Amino acid sequence: MTDQSDSSRPPIRYYPDDPLALNPNLEDVEAPDPLTDRPRVRVVDTTGALPPPRHYEPGTRAFLDWQLEEALHRGVVRWRSLLPEFTAWQGGRSTLEAVADEGVDLNAFYDRRALHFFHRDDPQLGRRVWSGESPDVACHEEGHAVLDALRPDLWDAASFEVAAFHEAFGDISALLVVLDDENVRRSLLEQTSGTLRKSNDVSRLAEELGRAARDLFGPSVAPPGCLRDAANAFTYRPPAELPTDAPASHLSREPHSFSRVFTGAFYDTFAALASFPAGVPDSDSIVRASSLLGSSLARAVRRASLESRWMRAVGEAWVVELAFDPAAAGVVRLALERRRIAPGGPSEAEAPHWDEHGSFVGDLRALGRLREPGLAWPGPGTRATHEWRIRHGAPRLRRLRVA
Numbered sequence: 487m488t489d490q491s492d493s494s495r496p497p498i499r500y501y502p503d504d505p506l507a508l509n510p511n512l513e514d515v516e517a518p519d520p521l522t523d524r525p526r527v528r529v530v531d532t533t534g535a536l537p538p539p540r541h542y543e544p545g546t547r548a549f550l551d552w553q554l555e556e557a558l559h560r561g562v563v564r565w566r567s568l569l570p571e572f573t574a575w576q577g578g579r580s581t582l583e584a585v586a587d588e589g590v591d592l593n594a595f596y597d598r599r600a601l602h603f604f605h606r607d608d609p610q611l612g613r614r615v616w617s618g619e620s621p622d623v624a625c626h627e628e629g630h631a632v633l634d635a636l637r638p639d640l641w642d643a644a645s646f647e648v649a650a651f652h653e654a655f656g657d658i659s660a661l662l663v664v665l666d667d668e669n670v671r672r673s674l675l676e677q678t679s680g681t682l683r684k685s686n687d688v689s690r691l692a693e694e695l696g697r698a699a700r701d702l703f704g705p706s707v708a709p710p711g712c713l714r715d716a717a718n719a720f721t722y723r724p725p726a727e728l729p730t731d732a733p734a735s736h737l738s739r740e741p742h743s744f745s746r747v748f749t750g751a752f753y754d755t756f757a758a759l760a761s762f763p764a765g766v767p768d769s770d771s772i773v774r775a776s777s778l779l780g781s782s783l784a785r786a787v788r789r790a791s792l793e794s795r796w797m798r799a800v801g802e803a804w805v806v807e808l809a810f811d812p813a814a815a816g817v818v819r820l821a822l823e824r825r826r827i828a829p830g831g832p833s834e835a836e837a838p839h840w841d842e843h844g845s846f847v848g849d850l851r852a853l854g855r856l857r858e859p860g861l862a863w864p865g866p867g868t869r870a871t872h873e874w875r876i877r878h879g880a881p882r883l884r885r886l887r888v889a
């Protein structure tokens with residue numbers, strides 16, 4: 487038998503969801519040992535080595551370091567479980583650095599060299615907001631790096647849709663990591679009374695950063711209570727038809743704004759599948775649904791061909807990946823059609839649908855029989871459209887945009 491005492495690590499305190507999420511609050515967890523991760527993220531301090539793992543007070547630099555280390559470790563573990571082939575960062579690197587605090591800014595970004603985090607004081611909130619303290623923000627940025635490892639060709643693609651998808655994948659990454667925490671799942675079920683499509687602590691992303699953004703820059707930059715909400719009602723429109731920028735309440739082709747369409751479709755499918763087949767979700771069904779969707783989406787991303795209607799291309803590949811599970815494939819197809827990411831769709835009369843409270847109406851199992859997976863949609867759109875050729879400024883920084 488293994489001597490457990492040899493492998494035990496000292497406890498740290500950890501926010502399993504954003505610090506401003508209502509519940510759950512701090513957890514005591516064993517300090518991560520990221521040296522065992524492949525690939526791994528190495529959190530760096532301006533002074534170099536991290537302080538020893540301990541019970542530090544939230545709001546201190548030492549707490550930030552270990553909070554970030556744990557969130558990014560959880561992210562690696564989660565993505566490795568969903569896609570075991572994910573073993574290296576972009577360029578075949580085994581280690582990616584994360585700089586816990588690079589100075590005064592209300593931001594975070596990934597730039598292929600590292601994950602970068604900042605801080606800014608919010609006088610109204612009465613405290614310093616560290617972007618790296620939120621698992622939503624940390625795992626969003628890590629999600630950019632995961633996607634960059636899976637599909638490095640997306641990084642320089644001059645497409646509003648691809649840029650928006652990069653942001654959506656970051657937010658989906660945050661959802662998948664946060665949902666992996668049992669206390670979060672229990673809190674989610676209590677808060678929503680099982681109706682997961684209602685806005686909640688998990689669907690609301692980067693609550694603290696969103697709050698500070700509203701305090702510092704005004705109410706148009708973020709919805710109340712978060713930076714972005716996966717439980718949203720935005721539907722796809724060709725980016726050429728969207729304004730270049732808009733208040734957070736409206737859709738624009740700015741990648742973070744536009745990303746909400748795909749994130750919303752992902753969240754729709756999660757909420758529906760987590761309620762299947764019993765009709766009400768429980769902790770196990772949440773794990774099953776999020777794992778199935780995260781894994782199949784990651785595989786779809788790897789196989790989808792790069793084209794101007796990228797979201798639709800990923801959606802088609804996603805349904806194909808789920809061919810072994812017709813009900814899940816049908817739910818994904820329905821969500822993509824209702825978000826207008828995919829064309830067509832069953833008529834209102836024949837299709838199972840979500841009612842205004844977010845409950846699923848109809849026989850979910852019938853969804854898989856509405857069409858054979860992967861066959862019904864029209865072919866991909868014309869490549870090299872106008873938007874496809876627009877070049878973004880270099881270097882491309884994947885920013886968690888707040889202003």
Ligand SMILES: [Zn+2]
Pocket residue numbers: 626627630652653656884885886887
């Ligand atoms: Zn981002």
